[in-house]
Amino acid sequence: MLSRIVRPTLTAARNFSTSQQNNYKVTVCGAAGGIGQPLSLLLKLNPLVTELNCYDIAPFTPGVACDLSHIETASKVKGFAGQESLKDALNSADVVVIPAGVPRKPGMTRDDLFGSNASVVKTIFECASVACPDAIFCIITNPVNSCVPIACEVLKKANKLNPRRVFGVSTLDIVRANTFVGEMCGVNPKEVNVPVIGGHSGITIVPLFSRATPKVTIPADKLDALTKRVQEAGTEVVKAKAGHGSATLSMAYSGARFANNVMRALMGEPDVIECAYVMADVTDVDYFASPVKLGKCGIEQNCGVGDINEYETKLLCDALEQLKRDIQKGVDFANQDQ
Ligand code: NAD
Numbered sequence: 001m002l003s004r005i006v007r008p009t010l011t012a013a014r015n016f017s018t019s020q021q022n023n024y025k026v027t028v029c030g031a032a033g034g035i036g037q038p039l040s041l042l043l044k045l046n047p048l049v050t051e052l053n054c055y056d057i058a059p060f061t062p063g064v065a066c067d068l069s070h071i072e073t074a075s076k077v078k079g080f081a082g083q084e085s086l087k088d089a090l091n092s093a094d095v096v097v098i099p100a101g102v103p104r105k106p107g108m109t110r111d112d113l114f115g116s117n118a119s120v121v122k123t124i125f126e127c128a129s130v131a132c133p134d135a136i137f138c139i140i141t142n143p144v145n146s147c148v149p150i151a152c153e154v155l156k157k158a159n160k161l162n163p164r165r166v167f168g169v170s171t172l173d174i175v176r177a178n179t180f181v182g183e184m185c186g187v188n189p190k191e192v193n194v195p196v197i198g199g200h201s202g203i204t205i206v207p208l209f210s211r212a213t214p215k216v217t218i219p220a221d222k223l224d225a226l227t228k229r230v231q232e233a234g235t236e237v238v239k240a241k242a243g244h245g246s247a248t249l250s251m252a253y254s255g256a257r258f259a260n261n262v263m264r265a266l267m268g269e270p271d272v273i274e275c276a277y278v279m280a281d282v283t284d285v286d287y288f289a290s291p292v293k294l295g296k297c298g299i300e301q302n303c304g305v306g307d308i309n310e311y312e313t314k315l316l317c318d319a320l321e322q323l324k325r326d327i328q329k330g331v332d333f334a335n336q337d338q
Pocket residue numbers: 029030031032033034035036055056057058099100101102103104113117120123139140141142143144169170171172173200245246247248251
């Protein structure tokens with residue numbers, strides 16, 4: 001099944017003939033930030049996007065939109081600055097991508113961002129439940145493990161939750177695993193596909209090298225280090241940027257790849273499979289990252305954990321314990337005023 005994972009492409013599949021919708025209105029929340037700007041650039045270059053709304057609390061956001069609007073692609077770009085414009089920015093969006101919120105500094109965990117970012121996500125989803133409840137939501141904001149449950153609880157309260165349409169974007173973990181395996185095994189990383197399951201922080205990130213395609217052999221004495229490198233790759237970037245934020249460019253690429261695959265599936269293209277952190281009943285926890293088949297309504301099928309070896313099973317057990325706590329924290333936050 002995983003051999004059918006669709007390779008990433010930032011352009012629409014050329015040979016795919018369709019009478020379906022192939023023009024999407026996309027809103028980026030946090031569009032003026034380190035991820036938001038290059039992500040918006042990649043979306044401006046995507047022919048499936050015909051309207052691009054750039055929203056941020058930063059007052060210069062209309063300037064970012066103006067800058068993008070001079071690029072010679074057909075899509076229309078609009079800028080929205082300040083919370084009072086959030087509803088207009090989201091209004092009837094097909095896809096909403098959310099990299100709004102504070103990034104880590106050296107020494108912080110992703111969970112340390114909860115205090116700042118939980119309310120950012122809650123506010124965006126309270127508004128989205130009115131402005132674009134049927135959109136596909138792609139949440140990049142950390143801690144993803146807790147932010148996705150917050151989003152779902154807010155939508156649930158508004159009676160607007162469709163769990164097939166709410167995604168935590170864990171694509172960067174897959175992109176990194178592909179890159180590191182490619183480097184280690186001397187394979188073009190574009191040809192490699194490593195599913196990564198669990199969640200998006202530290203030990204909750206569980207790369208499944210045994211399921212890599214093409215099949216690769218990781219030497220036993222290198223497996224721990226390679227696993228740790230994928231789990232700690234975000235921290236590697238945070239340290240290297242030395243107080244100037246976390247991964248932005250690789251995340252913009254990953255977010256654009258994910259959004260593109262969402263739109264290809266919405267268009268009716270078959271067999272679009274991506275790993276993502278979603279509401280699921282494939283393990284003992286209520287939210288879990290695994291390969292999901294995307295379709296016209298969002299998640300068409302959750303492919304679950306699949307076959308994993310003993311080493312990966314141990315990683316998964318540790319991940320589930322941590323995930324349980326992260327999820328509960330998000331659920332409690334969303335319901336604390338009840
Ligand atoms: P950044 O500080 O460069 O940009 C964040 C932007 O969000 C800023 O422009 C800021 O004005 C805006 N913002 C803050 N509060 C807002 C609100 N209430 N409404 C709208 N916009 C708001 O940070 P960044 O590097 O772009 O990272 C953004 C988030 O993405 C962080 O939480 C980071 O941890 C996360 N991240 C996730 C992944 C992933 O794999 N899922 C990867 C990298 C970063």
